[in-house]
Amino acid sequence: xxxxxxxxxxxxxxxxxxxxxxxxxxxxxxxxxxxxxxxxxxxxxxxxxxxxxxxxxxxxxxxxxxxxxxxxxxxxxxxxxxxxxxxxxxxxxxxxxxxxxxxxxxxxxxxxxxxxxxxxxxxxxxxxxxxxxxxxxxxxxxxxxxxxxxxxxxxxxxxxxxxxxxxxxxxxxxxxxxxxxxxxxxxxxxxxxxxxxxxxxxxxxxxxxxxx
Amino acid sequence: xxxxxxxxxxxxxxxxxxxxxxxxxxxxxxxxxxxxxxxxxxxxxxxxxxxxxxxxxxxxxxxxxxxxxxxxxxxxxxxxxxxxxxxxxxxxxxxxxxxxxxxxxxxxxxxxxxxxxxxxxxxxxxxxxxxxxxxxxxxxxxxxxxxxxxxxxxxxxxxxxxxxxxxxxxxxxxxxxxxxxxxxxxxxxxxxxxxxxxxxxxxxxxxxxxxx
DNA sequence: ACTGGAATGTGAATTTTTTAACAAAAGCTC
DNA sequence: GAGCTTTTGTTAAAAAATTCACATTCCAGT
Ligand SMILES: NC(=O)c1ccc[n+]([C@@H]2O[C@H](COP(=O)([O-])OP(=O)(O)OC[C@H]3O[C@@H](n4cnc5c(N)ncnc54)[C@H](O)[C@@H]3O)[C@@H](O)[C@H]2O)c1
Ligand SMILES: NC(=O)c1ccc[n+]([C@@H]2O[C@H](COP(=O)([O-])OP(=O)(O)OC[C@H]3O[C@@H](n4cnc5c(N)ncnc54)[C@H](O)[C@@H]3O)[C@@H](O)[C@H]2O)c1
Numbered sequence: 001x002x003x004x005x006x007x008x009x010x011x012x013x014x015x016x017x018x019x020x021x022x023x024x025x026x027x028x029x030x031x032x033x034x035x036x037x038x039x040x041x042x043x044x045x046x047x048x049x050x051x052x053x054x055x056x057x058x059x060x061x062x063x064x065x066x067x068x069x070x071x072x073x074x075x076x077x078x079x080x081x082x083x084x085x086x087x088x089x090x091x092x093x094x095x096x097x098x099x100x101x102x103x104x105x106x107x108x109x110x111x112x113x114x115x116x117x118x119x120x121x122x123x124x125x126x127x128x129x130x131x132x133x134x135x136x137x138x139x140x141x142x143x144x145x146x147x148x149x150x151x152x153x154x155x156x157x158x159x160x161x162x163x164x165x166x167x168x169x170x171x172x173x174x175x176x177x178x179x180x181x182x183x184x185x186x187x188x189x190x191x192x193x194x195x196x197x198x199x200x201x202x203x204x205x206x207x208x209x210x211x212x
Numbered sequence: 213x214x215x216x217x218x219x220x221x222x223x224x225x226x227x228x229x230x231x232x233x234x235x236x237x238x239x240x241x242x243x244x245x246x247x248x249x250x251x252x253x254x255x256x257x258x259x260x261x262x263x264x265x266x267x268x269x270x271x272x273x274x275x276x277x278x279x280x281x282x283x284x285x286x287x288x289x290x291x292x293x294x295x296x297x298x299x300x301x302x303x304x305x306x307x308x309x310x311x312x313x314x315x316x317x318x319x320x321x322x323x324x325x326x327x328x329x330x331x332x333x334x335x336x337x338x339x340x341x342x343x344x345x346x347x348x349x350x351x352x353x354x355x356x357x358x359x360x361x362x363x364x365x366x367x368x369x370x371x372x373x374x375x376x377x378x379x380x381x382x383x384x385x386x387x388x389x390x391x392x393x394x395x396x397x398x399x400x401x402x403x404x405x406x407x408x409x410x411x412x413x414x415x416x417x418x419x420x421x422x423x424x
Numbered sequence: 425a426c427t428g429g430a431a432t433g434t435g436a437a438t439t440t441t442t443t444a445a446c447a448a449a450a451g452c453t454c
Numbered sequence: 455g456a457g458c459t460t461t462t463g464t465t466a467a468a469a470a471a472t473t474c475a476c477a478t479t480c481c482a483g484t
Contacts, residue, residue: 007441011415015408019390033461040392046443046464053463061462062450078411079418097309103390109410148413172413178231178315180252188416190409196227197402198321199290201360201384203223204400206291219471245431258473261433273432273479 010051014074016041017048021071033064080108087113087146087170089161090153091121091131094176098150099127112144113137117157134164141168148172155179222263226286228253229260233283245276292320299325299358299382301373302365303333303343306388310362311339324356325349329369346376353380360384367391 020040024032038045052058052070055077059065075081086104088095091114098104099111116122117134124131132140140146149165151158151173158177165173172188175181183189232252236244250257264270264282267289271277287293298316300307303326310316311323328334329346336343344352352358361377363370363385370389377385384400387393395401 006415008412009441011412012405012408015405015411016392019405020392023391035461042392044443045461046445047441049461049463050442057463059462060450061448062452062460064461077415079414080411084410084414093309093312097305100305103407107407107410109414147417148410171417174409174413179235180228180232180254186420188413190413192406192409193224193227193231194404195315195319196224197386197404198296198319198360199227199292200220200223201386201400201402202291202296202321203218203289205359205383208398217470221471247431256473257431258434258475259471261431262472265433269433271432272481274430274481276431 006054010054011078013041013043013047013051014078016043017051018071018074021067021074025067025071029067031064031066032070034059037065083108083110084148085144085146086111086148086150087115087137087141087144087165088150088152089115089134089137089165090151090157090177091116091124091126092152092154095150095152096126098152099129109148111150113140113146115140134161137164138168141165141170146170148174151175151177151181153177218266222266223290225253225255225259225263226290228255229263230283230286233279233286237279237283242279243276244279244282246271249277295320295322296360297356297358298323298360298362299327299349299353299356299377300362300364301327301346301349301377302363302369302389303328303336303338304364304366307362307364308338310364311341321360323362325352325358327352346373349376350380353377353382358382360386363387363389363393365389 017037020037021032034045034048038048041048056073058070058073072081086109088098088111091099095114099114104111111129114126114129114131115134115137116131121131122133147170149162149170149172151161151165153161155177156179158175158179159181162173162175162181162183166183166187170187172190173183174190174192176192178193178195181189229249232249233244246257246260250260253260268285270282270285284293298321300310300323303311307326311326316323323341326338326341326343327346327349328343333343334345359382361374361382361384363373365373367389368391370387370391371393374385374387374393374395378395378399382399384402385395386402386404388404390405390407393401
């Protein structure tokens, strides 16, 4: 099929598929049907086939999908068949957790620069990386070819951090701070908000719709 | 209106509305129109009115919404007009960041229990809280009236952690580990997955659809 | 009290997403 | 290599979510 517009929900599901497929692979399963994958991901099987159809034809009729091949194909489809250099702004509690997280490099997102404005933190080494002054952002973005900026500053500083990143020539921003920020339209912006999951949990527990 | 089924997306947006409304409040704005709120949240204004209509009528025609009142109304609608006791399982990098995060208690999610299975961690004090052995989970869930479980163990341990939590009588689970888990249908389960945001960023940067 | 202006709440129209259904294709058996 | 079984890719149908459009309601000013 190979289509133009891809739903946001599809991207989120593809991430799940990769996760579950990786588990299948670890268990030694070589081939899965959309039916079986769907069950493990708690979605409908045509949903899976449709999601994949946006990007190409990856299965074999009458057989299913070869697990390793499908992982590779999805990764290529998403553009994560290569490494992405990331810069993290705001080395506090959350920033440190991200810096220390082994899964980032393993998944191809390599945090190459860590920036903070606090003079007590500058120069400190976290997970083998020296914390650098935010003012050096423009220089470092170029030097290290950083493409994705991660914002983990307090919310009131997020806009400033974004401005620095945009000015330095970053291509996408992932904002963990709970504040809306504005960036030029050619910069891709993602908000990460844990709290809505907590809200959703509270809501469903409180007003229990035990129907799903 | 007051409707039955509420879209997941609506819940996520309500979280955004609260965020933006809180900013308005801080700036001293008393009244907003759906138009102005929509602009700040980057959504359509009827979207906002429709989202709110699921829960009741909170505005004044010809005027707009009183900021503080609306915050209160949304919070009541979501069931976050009271505190929720949470228990966190797996006090590693991410678990610590969450424990130290001041925003949780401020938003009404109070982490009252921290559990780990590592004997070197048990007994340690983090943010004024003693890390307790996972085996004590059932006892503590009752003692502290924990309702929401937060899983921040490694992925291969997430199912076990969930089993403990469910057995102990928890009502909802928020899983930060990248693995699918199964729980009885009366337990509300939320997955938090940062990576799909990174995937989305990579995808959009790589195959730039500058049309959004 | 009456009028004009403004912005909500909501039914209808539109768009998007999900699910169902099935023809086409691949492998397996005999 | 024909027929049977299986499961994909895709088209059509259904469902859900979003946006439009406007009658309704409220406030302010006169
Ligand atoms: N900690 C969590 O678990 C958690 C969870 C969800 C969201 N968040 C959000 O993530 C952000 C960070 O949280 P945290 O707990 O790590 O906070 P933190 O206060 O521990 O860390 C913030 C860091 O940002 C640095 N900083 C401030 N302004 C800066 C600037 N202009 N340039 C560069 N660095 C700057 C500070 O020096 C500090 O090191 C916050 O917005 C928070 O709301 C945190
Ligand atoms: N660190 C991050 O930034 C980050 C980001 C996204 C997702 N995650 C996910 O969150 C989880 C935790 O990440 P982390 O970096 O904190 O890992 P970590 O290894 O630092 O921490 C895991 C903790 O869980 C404890 N644990 C293991 N099994 C347990 C059990 N059965 N009961 C109780 N405790 C147990 C371990 O002792 C350890 O303290 C992982 O699944 C990770 O993939 C982490």
